[in-house]
Amino acid sequence: MSRDSKFDLDIVVLYCRQCVADEFAPPSSVSGAGFVARFVMIPCSSKVEASYVLKILAEGADGVEVVACPDKKCQFLVGNIRAEKRIGYARNLLEEIKMGAERLGMTKGEGLSETQLTDIAEKRAGQIKPLGPNPMKGENR
């Protein structure tokens, strides 16, 4: 990481494989203005447990965005609904410890392109910016 990008917000995007365009070939990461998005494919948003996203944040990511299929479009019928509840639960925990619920979010979409996923990450970064970098980042302490 270059010195100039030292304070770029590190956003991890966990996206359901069903909600991206068929031809989507994910890069491991994309840099934007003030943020770096790292894309991780998951088989279904329902695979995301509260512990996973909390661990990602505890390891230093500034934010996590879970991208799920739209309502009634989940291949597992209710996977996105379950994910939404877990994300809500984890957001409450983050608020309780004063890390900021904004560090975690969820978006629903289908046929998403790399640009759209990057836009989602940028939106998350915008909400996190007022909070500053994750206190777990050793380099920012």
Add this chain to the structure above:
Amino acid sequence: MIIAEWKPIPEMVDKLRGHKKVLLVGCATCVAECAAGGQREVETLAPLLRMAMQVEDNPIEIHTKTLERQCEWEFVEELADTIGEVDAVLSIACGIGVQAIAERFPEIPVYPGVNTTSLAIREAPGLWTARCAACGDCILGETFGLCPVARCAKGLLNGPCGGTRKDGKCEVDENTDCVWYLIIKRAEERGELEKLAKIRKAKDWSNSDHGGPKRMIREDLQP
């Protein structure tokens, strides 16, 4: 199963302040079933506490372990190898598990991460309701398998109070069934309503908490 709930995170953080290495211990039995203290909850709480401590500039190292049963000495013994590496233990097992660790390793502070609340059943996903109060003198045989000690807000033993709602719910909580409504309904369905009119001996409370700490002895099992 024994039911427990996480204590508020700030309360846990308050106890951990001043410690540098903490062992977070779960239990894979009752508290795992009620989603408070199993492996999954250990994995959720560990990063959460690390972040909570970091936010207030008290970085902490958290080791984790989930025992099969924290209330059995054989399993508690599994901590012997690692307990010397930490300066405190946070247990998210029931109060029995917390005390077992504290008794086996008296040299180290052991803090509870949960409040143990009741003996309950998983009524539906994400909903646990009390079923037993461990009162020491079970009367389920006379109340059609429904416990008024644990499930009546007033602990009434001889029938409903006047506060049962028209839909059969308790006046204390609109989401809780009036257990006496359920008892009478079940008695009616069995055609045995008259059994509830039978005069019973006063319940013996001496084997409950009122009789002091309990001990159960089976000499045939003792060494």
